[in-house]
Amino acid sequence: MATDKVALVSLDDDPRYGARRLERAYPGHPGGRLLDAVQLGIDDAEVALRGIRHGLALQDARAASLEALPGLLAQLKQDKVKFWLLDLPPEGVQLAVNAAGSTALLLNLSAPHDALRGAHCAAQLLHTLPSHAMLQDALVQYLAARSWQNAWVLQGPSSDDALLLAAWNRAAKRYGIKTAGIRTFKLSGDPRERDLANTRLLTADRQHGLVTVLDADGEFARTLPYATQQPRPVVGSNGLMPLAWHPQWERNGGPQVSRRFRKLAGRPMTGQDWSAWIALRAVVATLVEQPQASAVGHARALRGGRIFVDGAKGPRLSFRAWDGQLRQPVFLAHGDGVVGLAPLDGVLHPTEVLDTLGIDQRESACKAAP
Structure with missing residues (x-):
């Protein structure tokens, strides 16, 4: 059985995970570290991976600080870790892009910054969290x-x-x-x-x-x-x-996803957790499609629109070719429930209605070829 390495890359001193901030649970912020969400994705993929006689080895790769991150990234590259799941601030995402080159597929889990999908984009960098x-x-x-x-x-x-x-x-x-x-x-x-x-x-x-x-x-x-x-x-x-996920979403298999995450992590699923879970599902989807492909091959396949993932939001989800962003509906919600789902009925687009959310191809400043 072949085994690929997956690293969840984060910082020990990330202020988003400070004890006081997690205790306050500000709306739209992470509820905790994303390791449980990635593990849930691996658990969900067990049957698909077994079908291609493949395995995933998950590594919780934490740098002490942003200053220590380059050393950790260099070690991941030396260890031939093929998939990097980045739970990093935008400066850390850019460091990872520079360190990985074409040797790894990078998925940005938690930085919504538009510049990472525009002027600072990269061919090997995909994004599963909705952008600003x-x-x-x-x-x-x-x-x-x-x-x-x-x-x-x-x-x-x-x-x-x-x-x-x-x-x-x-x-x-x-x-x-x-x-x-x-x-x-x-x-x-x-x-x-x-x-x-x-x-x-x-x-x-x-x-x-x-x-x-x-x-x-x-x-x-x-x-x-x-x-x-x-x-x-x-x-x-x-x-x-506007949220990537809400634990009170009650359609398209959402309750089952939220319930299994709560059982594993002991807390409600947030948008950042959903982003980590769907990133792992995207990794598995491209492995099923091309088990022997290189990181470059996987990036091209995902950005080529040939691979779809089920995000428990309704439509099949795919990545945009021009900036690597995952197309997806966005919830309009408050603390107790979901009141709407965008794109709203009546909003039109020439080719794909999900592209009414965010930077469309003609607006994109990304020049990185997939």
Whole structure:
């Protein structure tokens, strides 16, 4: 029996997995390390792998820090690890791309940054988590379908918040949602800056129909629903959110996936967990199709549109040739349930309706050939 090596690459000091942050469980953030989700994918693939007399050896490869990551990546390359599942910040993803070259297939599990699918893309790099652009397109499609107009945007001070604003602005222009105004919030221990996080002051303007909060950190967004000055729905980083997965999804085999993950990990499945699970399923799908192919061959097959995976979201999922992003529906949800699924009915595309979410081929800045 042939065996391929799979490494889940992450950082010990990743702030997303700090004990305090996991305890607070901000909406849309990881609920825990992704190893259990990858293991669930391997368990699900047992029959398919046995059919091709193949096995997968999973390695939990953690670097102490971003500075220590190049050494770990060099070791993975030396050990001929063929599949790298990257649970890394965008800088770490780029380090992995540079280190792997054409010797490994890389799947980005948890960085939604559009630049990784654009100017910083790579032929060997695929993405299973929806991008910022996909998430904002999904949200704005829902708002447009409901004729919810005149958004009052609250933006955080970080560089990641600026990326969220850029994705929001693009989607709002695309689907005709008006931005009534933009205010910047700031969480601070300085009494002189207390008003910068005062939800009533920040939302005092009356000329808006909803509040969009763009908060990559999550701490401010958690305080906003039902705390606005005007009685307005909250969307974005809390309230109505675009998500890769929701544990209350009740169709297409979703309950079975969520139930098995909860049994294995002892917690609800998040979008990042789903991303890790589907990445492993994509690895298995390409192995079944081409058991003896090189990493380059697997990347070409996946980006060639010939291989599909079942993500328990309805349609068969495939990767885009131009940027390596996994096409997929996106949930519109709140804490207790799913209220919609994008693309919404009536949204059209010349070839593939799932490509209405995110950067389409004609817009893509990615120049890496598959």
